[in-house]
Amino acid sequence: MDDRAGEPREVDLSTPNVARMYDYYLGGKDNFAADREAAEKALEFAPQIRLAAQQNRAFMGRAVRHLAETGTRQFLDVGTGLPTQNNVHEVAQRVAPDARVVYVDNDPVVLTHGRAILGGAQNVDIVQADMRHPEEILDDPEVRKRLDFDQPIAILLLAIVHFLPDTDDPEAVVARFRDALPPGGHLVLSHVCGDALPESVPGVTEVYRHSTMPIVARTPDRIRGFFGDLELLEPGVVNVAQWRPDSVETRRIADKYRRPYFLAGVARKA
Ligand SMILES: C[S@@+](CC[C@H](N)C(=O)[O-])C[C@H]1O[C@@H](n2cnc3c(N)ncnc32)[C@H](O)[C@@H]1O
Numbered sequence: 031m032d033d034r035a036g037e038p039r040e041v042d043l044s045t046p047n048v049a050r051m052y053d054y055y056l057g058g059k060d061n062f063a064a065d066r067e068a069a070e071k072a073l074e075f076a077p078q079i080r081l082a083a084q085q086n087r088a089f090m091g092r093a094v095r096h097l098a099e100t101g102t103r104q105f106l107d108v109g110t111g112l113p114t115q116n117n118v119h120e121v122a123q124r125v126a127p128d129a130r131v132v133y134v135d136n137d138p139v140v141l142t143h144g145r146a147i148l149g150g151a152q153n154v155d156i157v158q159a160d161m162r163h164p165e166e167i168l169d170d171p172e173v174r175k176r177l178d179f180d181q182p183i184a185i186l187l188l189a190i191v192h193f194l195p196d197t198d199d200p201e202a203v204v205a206r207f208r209d210a211l212p213p214g215g216h217l218v219l220s221h222v223c224g225d226a227l228p229e230s231v232p233g234v235t236e237v238y239r240h241s242t243m244p245i246v247a248r249t250p251d252r253i254r255g256f257f258g259d260l261e262l263l264e265p266g267v268v269n270v271a272q273w274r275p276d277s278v279e280t281r282r283i284a285d286k287y288r289r290p291y292f293l294a295g296v297a298r299k300a
Pocket residue numbers: 036048049052086087090108109110111112134135136137140159160161162187188189190193194243
């Protein structure tokens with residue numbers, strides 16, 4: 031049972047794995063029957079999950095590109111997930127080839143794939159650690175070797191905080207990451223919000239209860255609260271597609287889905 035709280039210990043193909051379910055929503059191939067079955071069940075309750083996952087990735091790309099274009103050269107991506115297209119280092123290094131990235135995840139499956147696929151990348155490390163213990167990440171020798179917390183840095187907590195139940199005190203965990211930011215550093219965060227389709231929440235929650243990690247949809251107020259007293263960049267905490275859409279298609283989705291379903295924001299420490 032402890033494994034469901036966030037510390038999967040070995041590769042288990044029979045338990046739906048949240049990273050592989052997400053890979054399935056994104057159209058990836060790194061998933062197995064149990065993952066696909068669970069993902070399909072979740073999609074029956076909330077068909078918009080697939081679009082939300084794709085739009086979350088697209089938000090990540092726009093946010094990282096913006097930060098790289100405005101001078102950020104260091105990225106700590108906690109809860110990185112299985113490598114897919116437009117990974118953080120690819121987006122950042124397209125703008126700034128010297129950008130440095132450390133990926134963190136607590137799932138050995140992610141680490142194995144990550145090391146295989148990202149192994150040859152320049153200025154990139156991948157570290158196994160648990161977000162619920164921020165000091166272990168912030169004080170990790172590999173993290174400290176690659177990233178200088180006295181220089182502008184972005185901490186990415188994308189589609190991960192909803193895997194922390196309230197008993198893990200997600201507000202305190204995120205606050206610790208905010209505290210680690212230097213002036214000029216940024217927090218980028220996205221989080222599932224059930225307000226657009228409240229009737230889907232119990233079903234989706236139940237599906238994830240049988241996966242490697244439970245999921246908790248939270249209210250817009252609580253999600254905004256994760257940014258603390260940092261300065262939110264425009265347009266604030268909005269649906270992922272509404273954060274600076276850069277294509278006709280994303281603008282169309284942003285206009286079509288206005289009620290909160292997957293909120294995201296980027297905030298700066300003054
Ligand atoms: C849905 S994926 C998100 C991937 C990527 N951040 C994105 O937004 O596209 C969530 C990832 O968070 C990881 N994760 C969940 N809880 C975690 C924890 N307590 N510590 C570290 N990683 C965690 C999972 O293993 C999974 O790979």
